[in-house]
Each structure stands twice: as structure tokens, then as C-alpha cells.
Amino acid sequence: xxxxxxxxxxxxxxxxxxxxxxxxxxxxxxxxxxxxxxxxxxxxxxxxxxxxxxxxxxxxxxxxxxxxxxxxxxxxxxxxxxxxxxxxxxxxxxxxxxxxxxxxxxxxxxxxxxxxxxxxxxxxxxxxxxxxxxxxxxxxxxxxxxxxxxxxxxxxxxxxxxxxxxxxxxxxxxxxxxxxxxxxxxxxxxxxxxxxxxxxxxxxxxxxxxxxxxxxxxxxxxxxxxxxxxxxxxxxxxxxxxxxxxxxxxxxxxxxxxxxxxxxxxxxxxxxxxxxxxxxxxxxxxxxxxxxxxxxxxxxxxxxxxxxxxxxxxxxxxxxxxxxxxxxxxxxxxxxxxxxxxxxxxxxxxxxxxxxxxxxxxxxxxxxxxxxxxxxxxxxxxxxxxxxxxxxxxxxxxxxxxxxxxxxxxxxxxxxxxxxxxxxxxxxxxxxxxxxxxxxxxxxxxxxxxxxxxxxxxxxxxxxxxxxxxxxxxxxxxxxxxxxxxxxxxxxxxxxxxxxxxxxxxxxxxxxxxxxxxxxxxxxxxxxxxxxx
Amino acid sequence: xxxxxxxxxxxxxxxxxxxxxxxxxxxxxxxxxxxxxxxxxxxxxxxxxxxxxxxxxxxxxxxxxxxxxxxxxxxxxxxxxxxxxxxxxxxxxxxxxxxxxxxxxxxxxxxxxxxxxxxxxxxxxxxxxxxxxxxx
Numbered sequence: 001x002x003x004x005x006x007x008x009x010x011x012x013x014x015x016x017x018x019x020x021x022x023x024x025x026x027x028x029x030x031x032x033x034x035x036x037x038x039x040x041x042x043x044x045x046x047x048x049x050x051x052x053x054x055x056x057x058x059x060x061x062x063x064x065x066x067x068x069x070x071x072x073x074x075x076x077x078x079x080x081x082x083x084x085x086x087x088x089x090x091x092x093x094x095x096x097x098x099x100x101x102x103x104x105x106x107x108x109x110x111x112x113x114x115x116x117x118x119x120x121x122x123x124x125x126x127x128x129x130x131x132x133x134x135x136x137x138x139x140x141x142x143x144x145x146x147x148x149x150x151x152x153x154x155x156x157x158x159x160x161x162x163x164x165x166x167x168x169x170x171x172x173x174x175x176x177x178x179x180x181x182x183x184x185x186x187x188x189x190x191x192x193x194x195x196x197x198x199x200x201x202x203x204x205x206x207x208x209x210x211x212x213x214x215x216x217x218x219x220x221x222x223x224x225x226x227x228x229x230x231x232x233x234x235x236x237x238x239x240x241x242x243x244x245x246x247x248x249x250x251x252x253x254x255x256x257x258x259x260x261x262x263x264x265x266x267x268x269x270x271x272x273x274x275x276x277x278x279x280x281x282x283x284x285x286x287x288x289x290x291x292x293x294x295x296x297x298x299x300x301x302x303x304x305x306x307x308x309x310x311x312x313x314x315x316x317x318x319x320x321x322x323x324x325x326x327x328x329x330x331x332x333x334x335x336x337x338x339x340x341x342x343x344x345x346x347x348x349x350x351x352x353x354x355x356x357x358x359x360x361x362x363x364x365x366x367x368x369x370x371x372x373x374x375x376x377x378x379x380x381x382x383x384x385x386x387x388x389x390x391x392x393x394x395x396x397x398x399x400x401x402x403x404x405x406x407x408x409x410x411x412x413x414x415x416x417x418x419x420x421x422x423x424x425x426x427x428x429x430x431x432x433x434x435x436x437x438x439x440x441x442x443x444x445x446x447x448x449x450x451x452x453x454x455x456x457x458x459x460x461x462x463x464x465x466x467x468x469x470x471x472x473x474x475x476x477x478x479x480x481x482x483x484x485x486x487x488x489x490x491x492x493x494x495x496x497x498x499x500x501x502x503x504x505x506x507x508x509x510x511x512x513x514x515x516x517x518x519x520x521x522x523x524x525x526x527x528x529x530x531x532x533x
Numbered sequence: 534x535x536x537x538x539x540x541x542x543x544x545x546x547x548x549x550x551x552x553x554x555x556x557x558x559x560x561x562x563x564x565x566x567x568x569x570x571x572x573x574x575x576x577x578x579x580x581x582x583x584x585x586x587x588x589x590x591x592x593x594x595x596x597x598x599x600x601x602x603x604x605x606x607x608x609x610x611x612x613x614x615x616x617x618x619x620x621x622x623x624x625x626x627x628x629x630x631x632x633x634x635x636x637x638x639x640x641x642x643x644x645x646x647x648x649x650x651x652x653x654x655x656x657x658x659x660x661x662x663x664x665x666x667x668x669x
Contacts, residue, residue, distance in 0.1 A: 092547070179550045179573055221553060
């Protein structure tokens with residue numbers, strides 16, 4: 001059957017979509033080899049045998065604000081509401097590796113996340129919370145303070161290192177998608193990032209020291225196909241680096257990978273993207289690197305509703321967008337989901353919108369019955385066909401990245417950033433021409449906002465509290481011990497040794513985020529962010 | 534003075550690293566024939582120094598974090614201190630309507646929230662070319 005209007009209708013990634021899919025569209029698919037059963041390679045239908053019948057996804061929101069104390073209150077509320085994992089968004093100074101009294105960062109302190117500048121701050125954030133029963137995601141910077149502080153806190157609470165559960169962001173792809181201060185070069189980043197993975201592979205077997213993350217890159221305007229290609233090229237880059245170093249057996253290394261992806265508006269394309277991602281990872285692990293243990297090729301993924309799809313106009317409409325995106329994540333088989341606040345294109349989320357995010361996931365989980373059977377869309381002529389198409393196109397993108405020298409090199413030279421820029425300009429053109437519909441923005445736009453929503457404003461006093469605190473920390477700590485720990489860290493950074501133990505020691509000695517970040521920059525120099533017009 | 538003679542510095546005075554809006558607007562200005570200096574992430578004092586060195590007519594700021602009041606005010610103060618108090622200041626990003634009046638009092642000429650069509654931003658500048666100080 002051929003469709004008359006095949007040329008006109010395309011997915012958001014530009015894949016032509018037919019008017020109807022029939023058995024002929026999937027006749028070349030070998031079910032056992034390319035689809036298979038859930039929990040079995042190539043994991044197209046899900047990484048676990050029982051999927052949501054065995055365990056629901058983790059409801060986890062990236063959050064934190066004002067001060068460690070306010071963040072602790074927020075986390076306690078989230079825990080009471082039934083959230084089953086925590087996720088630390090660091091404030092801008094923590095993320096930039098700057099102390100709060102650094103003149104460059106004064107206006108950013110306590111904004112967009114939790115300020116955590118010491119072990120004491122980490123302990124305040126988790127005061128009264130049972131970290132032995134939950135897992136925590138840390139959006140830490142490479143060589144940052146969050147992961148060591150979390151580990152030291154767990155040790156102090158008597159939790160053995162092999163029982164500490166959670167994930168560190170630590171990923172080259174997302175980190176380079178934002179222009180942050182104190183960014184080391186991509187190759188420095190890769191080295192220190194792999195240091196943490198190697199350390200955890202030996203010492204923290206339940207911790208995921210990297211979350212291969214294509215969420216933020218996606219929000220830079222690229223398509224689902226590009227997102228998937230970048231993600232897999234990043235995986236390959238990390239494995240190549242581990243192979244080159246040869247310190248940890250590859251199977252042990254790749255077992256520590258977690259994943260973080262976006263869920264965007266094109267419902268079926270997003271579902272198929274997640275299915276294709278699982279199959280692609282397995283192929284990389286098994287076919288390219290010859291690692292036979294199927295557990296190594298399981299793509300466990302956290303997804304987040306795409307912030308870039310949320311509109312400032314009529315913000316309540318975003319609740320609907322978010323619910324569909326969560327549903328795409330569920331039908332795509334995600335292990336953990338963050339539903340954004342509907343108000344995030346207007347302000348930082350309010351208590352009301354954060355509650356709604358958790359409720360959105362709970363309603364999908366408990367009321368819609370979509371969890372009753374595993375991979376309900378598996379075998380659909382359209383879904384299987386689109387999954388194949390996305391996979392094929394994503395491999396082409398992986399190939400392009402490899403041709404320019406792999407992910408780290410593609411970032412270093414600005415190749416990736418040129419892709420972002422082209423995608424952003426293309427999106428704006430399509431928005432203008434009406435090829436993309438955004439209700440309330442370029443379709444049915446209203447002259448005046450019809451309804452107002454509550455607005456969150458951060459506490460302007462936070463910065464003063466935090467600046468006071470870090471000054472006190474510098475006065476009260478044993479400065480000779482700090483100097484020694486930092487000198488040791490610098491020597492280790494200059495050598496080829498694993499940097500993580502020296503970072504742990506420096507955090508124990510109460511080195512500050514700025515002091516930690518300064519060392520790799522001093523040794524390897526800063527990186528000039530490769531974007532411009 | 535036509536668009537070819539208008540020089541615009543585009544920058545993010547804060548440290549949150551989201552540059553998508555800045556690139557989109559910078560590209561639209563460039564396509565409209567303006568001379569665009571893409572500063573990217575720059576602190577208020579750096580913005581002012583560059584604005585003075587390059588003798589720009591317009592400074593476009595992008596801020597997606599709720600700290601735009603102090604950042605905008607610091608940038609304008611710095612511009613004045615560097616003898617560039619006469620440039621037109623534009624601000625784009627997540628800005629609360631409640632703050633528009635105060636920002637205008639501070640000296641911000643145009644405020645653009647997410648979802649503003651790029652051609653509206655370009656038109657805003659084109660309509661005000663006669664007001665730019667170099668012409669006076």
C-alpha cells in the first residue's frame with residue numbers, strides 16, 4: 001500500500017510517516033533477534049522481565065533551592081508525598097565550581113538548585129532522610145564535591161559503600177551542552193569522569209557513576225534522531241577511553257552506565273526512540289566490543305519531560321504536555337521519570353506545580369492501567385517500523401560523529417555546537433512557517449494571558465547566609481590540612497593516577513568548590529566555549 | 534542610519550548556561566543585517582568593557598534564571614561607569630510581568646519573554662533605529 005501524502009507528513013525528526021502501517025511494513029523483522037522478550041537481548045521490549053508489573057518506575061524530581069535547610073524541608077515534603085528517589089540540582093555556584101563569595105557568581109548563589117559547598121551542607125540536605133532506603137541522583141560537576149560528600153555522609157552514617165545507591169551525572173555530552181564557568185577541556189572532563197567510573201566499579205558497586213545524558217542536548221533544539229546518535233557516540237567515547245586506559249575490565253566498566261534522556265512532544269517517535277536506544281546499546285556492547293554478559297547491555301533510563309516544549313504563554317497547557325510526555329516515557333519503558341513543573345517557563349516551580357508533577361506520574365501509574373501489561377505497543381506495525389527507522393538514522397549520526405574524531409573531539413572543535421545552532425535556527429524557521437504547531441504560541445495565540453498562576457520567587461537572603469557560612473568554614477577548618485590535600489590533588493591531576501581518592505580527601509579536609517575546580521583548570525587550562533554567530 | 538550600521542552586543546550576564554535563546558536572537562539580528570557581537574557568558578563588567586571597546590549601539594541580555602533584577606541593574610551601572618550609559622538595553626528570558634515597570638525605570642528599553650516571535654524583536658529594533666544615540 002502506498003500513501004498519497006507520504007511526502008507531506010513527517011515526524012518531528014523528519015521521518016516520513018505513511019497513512020497506514022500493515023504487516024508488510026514489518027515483514028523483514030526477525031522477532032527473536034530484533035524484538036525479543038522483555039529482559040532479554042536486544043531489550044527492545046524493556047530491560048526487565050517483569051517491567052512495571054514487578055516494579056514501577058522511580059518518581060524522581062530534580063530539585064533544590066535557596067539554602068541546604070530549605071532544600072532539606074523540600075526533600076522531606078517530597079518523601080512524604082511518595083517520591084521514591086531524590087535528585088539534587090546544584091545551584092549555579094555549585095555547578096560552576098565557584099565559592100558563593102566569588103565576585104563573578106554573587107547574583108547566582110542559591111538560584112536554580114541547592115547550594116552545597118561542604119560535607120556539612122550535604123548532611124543538612126539529607127538530615128532525617130533515610131538514604132539507605134532511597135537512591136539519589138547528583139547533578140555534580142566533574143571533579144566536584146557532591147559525590148564525595150554524599151559518599152562520606154553515607155560512611156559516617158554507617159552505610160557500607162557497597163550499599164550506597166544512586167547516580168552521578170558526570171557526562172560529557174550534557175555538560176558541554178551548556179556554557180558554564182570554569183569548564184575544563186572536553187578531554188580533561190573525560191579523564192576525570194572516567195576516574196570516577198573506575199573508582200566506583202571497584203568500590204561502590206551499587207552506585208552509577210555516570211548517567212549518559214542526552215536530555216540537555218535535546219533541549220538545545222536537536223531532533224530525537226540526533227539525540228540518540230549523540231548519546232550512543234558518547235557511550236562509545238567512554239568505552240574507548242576505558243579501553244585505552246586498560247585499568248578496569250570492560251564488562252565491569254560498562255555495568256556502571258546509567259542513562260538520562262528527554263521525552264518530547266512527538267509521542268510515538270519518543271516511544272520508539274527509547275526502544276531503539278535499548279537495542280543500540282546492546283549492539284554496541286555485544287557486537288562492537290564483544291562483551292557477552294547481557295546485563296552489561298541493559299539501558300536503564302531516567303527520562304524527563306522536555307523543558308523546551310513548555311510555553312510561557314498559557315502555562316497551564318504545559319500540564320497536558322507533561323502528562324503526555326510522561327506517558328511516552330512509560331510506554332517507552334523508562335526506569336525513572338521526572339515530570340517538570342508546568343510553570344517552569346514562567347518561574348522556578350512553586351509548591352503547587354511540584355505537587356502536580358508527582359501527582360501526574362502517580363495518576364499515570366495507578367489510574368490509567370497502562371502498566372498492566374509489558375510493552376503494550378510491541379508488535380505494532382507502526383511502532384516496530386518507526387523504531388527501526390529511528391535506529392537506522394541514529395546510527396548514521398553516530399557515524400558522522402565518529403568521522404570527526406568521536407564525541408570528545410566533536411565537542412572540542414565545536415562540530416556538535418554547529419549542529420545545535422543549525423537545529424535552533426531550523427526550529428525557529430519552522431515555528432515561523434507553521435511547520436511546527438505550538439498551541440497558544442503560533443497557533444490560537446491570545447492577545448492577553450487569560451489566567452494568572454502563582455509565581456515562585458527565591459529568597460534573596462539566601463546568598464548572604466551562604467557567604468557567611470563559607471567564610472566561617474574557611475576560618476574554622478585546618479588550613480594546613482586543606483593546603484596539603486589540594487597540593488596532593490594537583491600532583492595527582494598532573495599524573496595519570498585516578499583523581500577521585502584525592503578529591504575525597506580534599507572534601508574531607510573541607511576544601512571549597514572553588515578550590516577543587518581551580519586545580520584541573522590550572523593544570524590543563526580553560527576551555528573556550530565553541531559557539532558564536 | 535540603517536540596520537548595517539547598528540552594532541549589537543549579545544551576552545548572558547549570569548552564570549546559568551542556557552544559550553539557546555541568545556543564539557536564536559543573535560542569528561535573527563545578524564540575518565536582519567545588524568552587526569552582532571556574540572559575547573556569550575560575560576559578567577556585567579566584561580559586558581560594559583566590550584560595549585565600550587566595540588562602541589556598540591545596543592546591548593542584548595538573556596537571563597533565564599530569576600536573578601535578572603540584580604544582574605540587569607549591575608550591567609546598566611557598569612555601562613554607565615564605562616561611558617556607555619546611552620546604549621539601548623534589551624532583555625530577554627523568563628521575566629515576571631510584575632517587574633516590567635521597574636526594569637523599564639532601570640533603563641531597559643525592550644523586554645522579550647519566551648515565545649516572542651523573532652521578527653517582533655527585530656522589528657522592535659528597526660522601529661527604534663532613529664532613536665539610537667549615534668544618530669543624534
